[in-house]
Amino acid sequence: MKGLFVTFEGAEGSGKSTQIKLLEDYLKKKGKRVLVLREPGSTKFSEDLRRVLLDKRNGFLSEKTELLLYLAARAQLVKEKIIPALKEKKIVLCDRFQDSTLVYQGYGLGLDRKVIELLGGFVSEGARPDLTFLLDIPAQEGLRRAGGASDRIQERPLAYHRRVRNGYLKLGSENPKRIKVIKAKDIQNTQEEIRKLIKEFLLKHL
């Protein structure tokens, strides 16, 4: 299994999907084989789970149910898409992965980090990001950019979103080699920073 597994992380409204699209175009122009995925989602079943997880009418979901559904969506995505693409030596750009679970269900909801690490490892079957871009933005500004409480997670209180942001920054400082923290700025400058970092990474590792 030797493609390149790149993940994008960040709080609500951090601009991940715009940056992923721009990076995909850039890498494809350079002749790279790229697969873009999102979590939860990107398989038929994982997209079904995404709808359940983000539906505001499902506010009754227990914290543990929520955790297990995110992990179930991941288990299916890893098996159906991520492992096969890495075996074909593709570059996989994934919008969120295990770090999201550590911060949203761990720091955010207070679920046990050890349990999340154990179950996350179990469903990921050895697929671990080689490189992660963490797009950092203050919670309130991100929520404003995201356009208000449009899903079950976004409608959580500001204090929850602050825990998520701080959790991310903590993960960033614990894993400085893998996680590149990029402060929110305009689209073009953010993309330039991402391209510079990925070029450096490709030179060293491919």
Ligand code: TMP
């Ligand atoms: P997004 O892809 O539009 O950011 O929406 C996904 C939402 O799901 C976002 O609020 C973060 C949340 N999430 C978790 O809470 N735990 C997870 O493990 C993942 C992958 C996402």
